[in-house]
Amino acid sequence: MIATSTTATVADLTVVALVVVGVFFLAVGTLGLLRLPNVYNRMHATSKPTTLGTAAIFLAGFVDFGPGGAGLASLVGIVFLFLTVPTGAHMISRAAQKTGVPFLGGVTWPSPQGEEADESEKS
Numbered sequence: 001m002i003a004t005s006t007t008a009t010v011a012d013l014t015v016v017a018l019v020v021v022g023v024f025f026l027a028v029g030t031l032g033l034l035r036l037p038n039v040y041n042r043m044h045a046t047s048k049p050t051t052l053g054t055a056a057i058f059l060a061g062f063v064d065f066g067p068g069g070a071g072l073a074s075l076v077g078i079v080f081l082f083l084t085v086p087t088g089a090h091m092i093s094r095a096a097q098k099t100g101v102p103f104l105g106g107v108t109w110p111s112p113q114g115e116e117a118d119e120s121e122k123s
Helices: 002-035 039-065 070-098 115-122
Strands: none
Touching: 002 039, 039 070
């Protein structure tokens, strides 16, 4: 009986820790969305931390519900996130670039031929 209550406490603490980590990353992503200046920075700030935050919360659901039913749906949600969020962020970035949204400062897209080849030819 004592081992069961200790195991439940460890599982509960794990769920709480994962939810706290998830909320932290989601809050960082939200602050990045609100504070960063252009679409490229905002896209990066929302895709990376929110993926980690949502995955941590899904993992907390798996720990809480176990490997069957809702726990399995949590694992499927994590896989879905890791497949779709980077693809969506890349599509948003390319669409912004193709519609002419400028970068800040001296940041530029790489040339199609690659600048490294040009520099080696000059030597």
